[in-house]
Amino acid sequence: MAQLEPPICLEIEDLGVILDDRPVLRAVGFQLRRGEIVSIIGPNGAGKTTLFNVLAGRIRPQRGRIRYWGEDIRGWAPHRICRAGLARTFQIARPFAEMSVLENVLIGLWFGKSPTEAVLEPRRQALELLELVGLTHKAETSAGALTLSEQRRLEVARALSTRPQLLLLDEIAAGLSPQAVNQAVELILALRERGLTLLVIDHFLNLTAKVSDRLVALDQGEIIAAGSPSRVIQNPEVIAAYLGERESRGDEAIEP
Numbered sequence: 001m002a003q004l005e006p007p008i009c010l011e012i013e014d015l016g017v018i019l020d021d022r023p024v025l026r027a028v029g030f031q032l033r034r035g036e037i038v039s040i041i042g043p044n045g046a047g048k049t050t051l052f053n054v055l056a057g058r059i060r061p062q063r064g065r066i067r068y069w070g071e072d073i074r075g076w077a078p079h080r081i082c083r084a085g086l087a088r089t090f091q092i093a094r095p096f097a098e099m100s101v102l103e104n105v106l107i108g109l110w111f112g113k114s115p116t117e118a119v120l121e122p123r124r125q126a127l128e129l130l131e132l133v134g135l136t137h138k139a140e141t142s143a144g145a146l147t148l149s150e151q152r153r154l155e156v157a158r159a160l161s162t163r164p165q166l167l168l169l170d171e172i173a174a175g176l177s178p179q180a181v182n183q184a185v186e187l188i189l190a191l192r193e194r195g196l197t198l199l200v201i202d203h204f205l206n207l208t209a210k211v212s213d214r215l216v217a218l219d220q221g222e223i224i225a226a227g228s229p230s231r232v233i234q235n236p237e238v239i240a241a242y243l244g245e246r247e248s249r250g251d252e253a254i255e256p
């Protein structure tokens with residue numbers, strides 16, 4: 001008997017973005033089903049963050065369609081998209097540095113709730129999220145004093161505080177120690193256990209092989225490969241794109 005596939009959470013079709021007269025995304029299209037973990041990989045400047053900015057409503061695409069649970073969300077304002085259950089983290093963490101870690105999460109819990117929609121026991125909920133990301137012991141620390149790895153985890157807790165169904169994670173493992181990367185892997189898998197659908201940007205291929213169901217490889221704004229992680233990582237065009245980056249930037253070795 002054919003197994004019933006989960007419903008489509010996100011469907012992108014023929015997405016095109018031009019910034020400063022330059023095409024940054026071209027004919028980008030893929031789908032994400034409920035509960036999937038899909039990673040976007042590709043060299044620096046490929047357009048990964050721009051794709052997130054489009055999905056989160058910060059950049060308006062010139063062409064294409066974006067459907068979230070079947071609804072066309074193209075052109076929606078960022079707060080409306082967030083309230084609909086699509087949240088993102090930023091590549092550069094943006095906490096309120098003067099406020100405590102706990103307060104940073106509390107803000108998200110209040111965001112977007114109508115006056116009649118009371119947030120029950122916000123402090124307990126915020127502490128629960130901090131426990132999930134492993135920051136309970138830092139609850140009263142000011143956010144500005146966190147390490148890089150802790151900042152990333154606070155970003156995730158803040159995004160979760162808006163109660164998303166689809167979470168976009170932008171390079172949460174970049175620059176972390178191998179041990180911290182493993183913690184990030186565990187966190188992502190725990191998020192899926194909670195029923196979230198995840199779209200993850202992973203420039204240095206730190207997480208992808210371990211957590212992703214599928215990869216989408218971008219280069220110069222175009223999808224050059226998509227499919228199972230092992231196949232995409234071995235795709236000659238993908239390898240060439242990363243080698244090109246290393247040559248042009250004199251970068252450190254890539255860690256597949």
Ligand SMILES: Nc1ncnc2c1ncn2[C@@H]1O[C@H](COP(=O)(O)OP(=O)(O)O)[C@@H](O)[C@H]1O
Pocket residue numbers: 019020024042043044045046047048049050051
């Ligand atoms: N707001 C913007 N205005 C003009 N160009 C931009 C803007 N944001 C990104 N770009 C350009 O778009 C390209 C893709 O950038 P980005 O999406 O940040 O790549 P990635 O996240 O894959 O490294 C880059 O060439 C970048 O310079």
Ligand SMILES: [Mg+2]
Pocket residue numbers: 048049050091
């Ligand atoms: Mg980026």
